[in-house]
Amino acid sequence: MSQIRNRRNNAKIRCVTNIRAENCIKINANSIQNDRYIADIAIYEALAQAECKYYGKMSVDACNIERVNSLLRYIHLSEYRNVLLEIANSLKQESDIEIYTDGSMKNMTTSEITMGCAFIISAPIEWIFNCSIEDNLSFNKAELMAVLLSIMVCPKAANVIIYSDSQWVINIFENLYYSTINEIERSKINYKILWLCLFKIIGINNLKVKIIKVKAHSDCDYNKKVDILAKAGAKKNTILIEDKFLLHNGTICWRGMPIERNPILMIKGIKDAQVIEEFLTLQRNQIYRQSDLLRLIDWKISLKLNNINQHNTLFEDHYLRSFRIKICCGELPTCANLKKRKPDLYDKGWKCNFCKVEEETFEHFWVCVKMKDVVKEIIKRFKSFLVKFIQESSREEIDTQELFDKITELNMWEIGDLYDFTLLMKNQVSYQLIDLLKHYKIIDEKLLYKVLIQIIRRILLEFKVLIWEPRNKIQLREEKRCGISGKDKRAKSNSKKQIDKEVNVNVTDCVALENSWNK
Numbered sequence: 001m002s003q004i005r006n007r008r009n010n011a012k013i014r015c016v017t018n019i020r021a022e023n024c025i026k027i028n029a030n031s032i033q034n035d036r037y038i039a040d041i042a043i044y045e046a047l048a049q050a051e052c053k054y055y056g057k058m059s060v061d062a063c064n065i066e067r068v069n070s071l072l073r074y075i076h077l078s079e080y081r082n083v084l085l086e087i088a089n090s091l092k093q094e095s096d097i098e099i100y101t102d103g104s105m106k107n108m109t110t111s112e113i114t115m116g117c118a119f120i121i122s123a124p125i126e127w128i129f130n131c132s133i134e135d136n137l138s139f140n141k142a143e144l145m146a147v148l149l150s151i152m153v154c155p156k157a158a159n160v161i162i163y164s165d166s167q168w169v170i171n172i173f174e175n176l177y178y179s180t181i182n183e184i185e186r187s188k189i190n191y192k193i194l195w196l197c198l199f200k201i202i203g204i205n206n207l208k209v210k211i212i213k214v215k216a217h218s219d220c221d222y223n224k225k226v227d228i229l230a231k232a233g234a235k236k237n238t239i240l241i242e243d244k245f246l247l248h249n250g251t252i253c254w255r256g257m258p259i260e261r262n263p264i265l266m267i268k269g270i271k272d273a274q275v276i277e278e279f280l281t282l283q284r285n286q287i288y289r290q291s292d293l294l295r296l297i298d299w300k301i302s303l304k305l306n307n308i309n310q311h312n313t314l315f316e317d318h319y320l321r322s323f324r325i326k327i328c329c330g331e332l333p334t335c336a337n338l339k340k341r342k343p344d345l346y347d348k349g350w351k352c353n354f355c356k357v358e359e360e361t362f363e364h365f366w367v368c369v370k371m372k373d374v375v376k377e378i379i380k381r382f383k384s385f386l387v388k389f390i391q392e393s394s395r396e397e398i399d400t401q402e403l404f405d406k407i408t409e410l411n412m413w414e415i416g417d418l419y420d421f422t423l424l425m426k427n428q429v430s431y432q433l434i435d436l437l438k439h440y441k442i443i444d445e446k447l448l449y450k451v452l453i454q455i456i457r458r459i460l461l462e463f464k465v466l467i468w469e470p471r472n473k474i475q476l477r478e479e480k481r482c483g484i485s486g487k488d489k490r491a492k493s494n495s496k497k498q499i500d501k502e503v504n505v506n507v508t509d510c511v512a513l514e515n516s517w518n519k
Contacts, residue, residue, distance in 0.1 A: 071152050071201065071245070072085050072088065072153075074241055074242040074245035075152075075239065075241060076239070076240040076241075076242070077237055077239070077240065079237070080129075080131055084129065084149070084152065084153055087121070087127045087129065087153045088152075088153040088154075088155070090125055091125065091153060091154065091158075092155050093155075094125070094155060094158065095155075095157070095158055095159060096124065096158070096159045096161075097121060097123065097124070097154055097158055097159070097160050098121070098123040098161050098163070099119050099122070099150045099160065099161070099162045099163070100120045100122060100163045100164075100214070100220075100222040100226045101117070101118070101119045101143065101147050101150055101162055101163070101164050101226065102117070102118055102119075102143070102146060102164070102223070102226040102227050102229070102230040103115070103116070103117045103118075103139060103140075103141070103143040103144075103145065103146050103166070103230055104116045104117070104118075104142060104230035104231045104233070104234055105137060105138070105139055105234070106234050113137055114137075114234040114235070115132065115133045115138075115141070115234055116130060116132050116133065116230050116231060116232070116233030116234030116235070116236070117130065117133055117143070117145045117146035117230055117233060118131075118146060118226050118229035118230040118232075119146050119150040119226065120225060120226045121150070128225075129150075130229040130230060130232060130233030131149075131233050131236055131237070131239040132233055132234055132235070132236045132237060132238045132239065133145050133238065133239060134238045135260070136191075136260050140169070140190065140191065141191055141194070141260070142230070143164060143165075143166035143168070143169045144166075144169055144191055144194050144195070144198075145194065146164075146230070147162060147164065147169060147198065148194055148197060148198050148201075149239075150162065151198060151201050151202065151207065151209065152201060154205065154207055155205075156205045156206055156207075157205070157206045157207070158207055158208070159207075159208045160207055160208065160209045160210070161212060162209065162211045162212070163211075163212050163214045163220075163222070163223065164211055164212075164213065165213070165214050165216035167213060169211065170211050170212075170213055172189055172195065173211050174211075176189075176195060176199065179199075181196065181199065181200065181203075184196055184199060188262050188264075190260070190262055191260045192260070192262075193259075193260050194260060197245065272300075276299055276303060284329065292418055293418050293419060296419045296430050296432075297423075297428050297429065297431070298430065298431050301429050301434060301448075301449075302427050302428050304449065305427045305429065305449065305452060305453070305456070306427050320464075323460060323464060324426075324427070324456075324460055327362060327425050327426060327460075328426045328427070330362065332362055332468075334360045334361055334362060335350040335351065335352070335360035336359050336360055338350065345488060345489070350478075352368060353471050353474040353475050354370040354371055355370045357369075363422075365467050365471075366415045366422055367416065374466050374467060377466065378459075378462045378463070378466055378467075379421070381462060382421065382458065382462060383404065383407055383408065385455075385458050386407050386455065387403050387404050387407060389451065389454060389458075390403060390436075390437070390440055390442070390451075393442055393447065393451050394441055394442060395441050396440070396441055403440070406439075407436070410430075410432050410433065410436065412430060412432070412433070421459065422459075424459050425456065425459055425460055425463065427456060433455075434448075437451060437452075
């Protein structure tokens with residue numbers, strides 16, 4: 001009874017279900033330890049390969065499997081694979097090939113963003129190809145995918161010249177050209193998986209590849225044509241490449257997908273997206289849930305503005321930052337908030353200190369009847385500041401009147417519009433303002449953020465000096481008139497105790513009434 005059973009000998013009777021072999025993947029084991037197989041493949045790689053079985057239904061027919069080389073069999077849909085296969089077959093006997101590549105992105109500021117890539121083989125035989133791409137959308141990926149797809153159709157030992165308008169692709173290609181696969185794996189470049197695929201194909205097929213820079217939108221006919229094809233490709237069906245083709249040793253996956261970018265930046269991007277999602281789900285931020293407003297704000301820059309300069313040593317900057325945070329959170333001590341905090345001191349009669357009619361909130365200050373002239377003055381002073389500051393920050397000579405006209409044309413000067421300049425005080429920067437700064441060559445990241453910080457600081461000071469401080473003087477006079485001292489404001493509110501007392505009295509009265517009724 002105490003004999004130890006050998007589980008390996010009883011493997012047949014331990015089967016709990018039948019699984020079809022064609023629905024499984026083969027995993028090699030290099031040793032057996034403690035009655036368990038030690039696999040020589042990472043578990044996430046095995047899972048990714050298993051997920052590739054999804055594409056099995058779209059694989060090539062058995063009669064055509066001989067005609068498909070080891071690379072193009074991983075390409076789906078069949079319409080794309082067949083075109084690439086036809087191109088590859090026509091180039092089998094060629095040794096010198098010239099290719100033009102390009103990538104395109106559309107609707108970058110909306111949720112309907114699309115990406116396309118294309119290549120044209122100009123010699124020795126003219127061929128064209130374009131398609132749509134998904135996941136990790138960027139101009140760099142579109143350009144790189146165009147180069148990768150064009151290399152896949154080239155025959156072995158061919159001399160390939162690629163003309164591209166992407167300086168990023170050319171620089172990375174030249175830096176990695178003489179690197180080994182292990183060195184590329186250890187690098188921190190974006191889209192490392194695609195670069196590994198590219199150089200593996202070049203090495204296996206013994207290709208000699210050279211990428212030459214061609215100026216974007218130049219007079220070259222092929223460059224113009226491939227640009228049009230890339231834009232048209234964004235509207236077509238998405239090309240799919242099996243994960244099995246992209247997987248390498250040490251490939252990191254997230255939710256079943258290989259991470260194409262630098263893993264550290266990927267993790268940071270996921271964290272930033274979570275922070276923005278948490279911000280948008282707060283009750284006080286309901287206004288940002290409007291899809292039209294979301295498209296107007298550059299969230300990447302706005303988020304970074306909230307994360308920089310966290311530890312200022314100047315008291316002025318510290319208090320100004322504290323003031324901005326109160327505005328962002330809707331916690332300025334306006335009459336509307338004071339009535340919530342201390343209802344025993346401030347009754348319903350406390351209204352706007354300027355007009356004495358409407359509820360006093362941060363938003364009301366900008367539309368208050370008594371403050372119209374002050375708001376106009378703030379806008380006038382802020383426009384003049386923008387003109388002067390952009391002229392000082394830009395590296396080129398600027399026509400003052402032209403700059404002033406462009407600033408006036410920004411859709412943020414009408415209070416109450418979907419986006420107005422008051423949102424700058426909450427670090428919500430519009431794409432329009434960013435485009436204006438970049439138009440005047442304020443492109444360097446450090447300089448751009450420095451300019452934005454000064455712009456936000458200026459509008460905060462304008463509001464603080466011209467609206468908030470005069471309001472506080474009136475508020476203090478009213479509190480003195482009503483007999484509200486500083487000690488009263490610092491004391492804890494008695495409203496909760498009063499409510500608890502009223503509840504207890506009501507309960508006691510109900511019990512007494514019930515006893516009397518029973519008698």
